[in-house]
Amino acid sequence: MFRDGHLFPAIGIPSSYAPADCRLFDNTDEYVGFLDSIRYSMKITTARRRGIFEAKRRDDPYRPAGKPRRIGKFVSFDRILQIDPAGALVLAAEFDRARRRFGARLPAVNVPNWNPEIRRTLEGLGFFTLLEIGEKPPMLSLEDQTGTWRVAPFLSDRRVSPELAGPPLQTLVSALGVEDADFFADTKLRQLFRSVVDGMANVVDHAYPPLAVVFPHVGRWWLTGAVDFENRRLTMTLYDQGITIPASLASNADKTNLSARASLQKLLRRGPTDADLVEFAVNNHVTTTGDEQRGKGLGKLLSFVDACETGELRVMSRRGVYKYTKGRAATKAELACSIGGTLISWQVGL
Structure with missing residues (x-):
């Protein structure tokens, strides 16, 4: 042992x-x-x-x-x-x-x-x-790892920490041959960095409301990245153990921004699955803060994937799964049990 x-x-x-x-x-x-x-x-x-x-x-x-x-x-x-x-x-x-x-x-x-x-x-x-x-x-x-994906050390915090996300992302893209100067100049990579930081902000702002999470939590997010040298692919994954997207939308429908409220309430009347609610969050500008300037993060991720040569976005929250691959129709599925939070994963070709 x-x-x-x-x-x-x-x-x-x-x-x-x-x-x-x-x-x-x-x-x-x-x-x-x-x-x-x-x-x-x-x-x-x-x-x-x-x-x-x-x-x-x-x-x-x-x-x-x-x-x-x-x-x-x-x-x-x-x-x-x-x-x-x-x-x-x-x-x-x-x-x-x-x-x-x-x-x-x-x-x-x-x-x-x-x-x-x-x-x-x-x-x-x-x-x-x-x-x-x-x-x-x-x-x-x-370089010392084997297998298809070479994994970077995971990071975890309770705060929005751009200074934590930048260096590991730069290390990963450098491993794929991207020069430091190109990293800071590449619009897609800057957008990926902003997406990671936006994901941290969503966790800090929404994932752990008081008394809303049944299982004891530590109020943190976890982040890792990995590279596939052979196929020049990069993946970033962010996970939290919070309230989840379906639970947040279902319990705070009356607090959502006006532009999304009517369509969300209509969806809720139909008895949606978790996958339906995750899909709604990805494809609509929706936020439970009521602020019309918030709630655009998941939609930006779709734009980021489309801007890359190849790409995939996967969002898993409670029992719902949403997957989008560039050039294909999005799919959704329902899990047998909860993933215990929300996981967002980007995979792109560089």
Whole structure:
């Protein structure tokens, strides 16, 4: 077991196994179901459970060499064979919430037995280091990773932080051969940067209203990016664990801007699915602030995708999925269970 910078023997029982295919975009329902199950298994809320948890934490946390430590139940990653950047980000966000909200010290168990490519992807994401699971193994550079997508370390904050989004985006496009001067001059890349910052602002302004989120949250967004060297593709993914687009529109219809209010109320009378509401948010200038100057962010993302040589936009919120690929008709789908928030992913060719 590897935890808090220490590697030592341990005895535990897997509470669940991650599926072999952890690609959020290709094995959606199975993977989202797995995430939903671990979300509740890592929840520690009652005073009694917290007391037991803290007592175990204080009681001889590092036993002498050769004497296994009992860790109880854990989530096993031994069987994962595939994972995509979005799947890795949502997984990291769930572990990050458990650590921040419930004080959980989460172990990485049987790491040497993990699929090498999966381990390198999670190392590149910063899964071990940024979640304080330990100081090693280190984050891997884009060049040291293998597989189709090379993942950048994830970022997370409670604020709108343009200074956090700029450097990693510049690193990713530089890895694809884009010069620094071209990065600042390229209209499409500037628009991508603004889209990321707008996404942060939406999370900060709308995702976590008081008393509106059922599951305990930490009020943060999570961001990562990845590059595909062979096909010169770039992807950026932003995730939050907030109220979701469908819940926000359904509960705040009377607060939306006047230009969208009538059409939204008409849609709500028909009993829309989550996917219908996500589609409405993407294709209409709508905001629950009532400010006509707000609510244009998702529509700008469509314009950005169309401005690129190739591109794809995917929005997943609660159970709804909206996908647009340049040159094709948009599609939508309904998931078997909630993704636990909202995820926006851009994938473009450079």
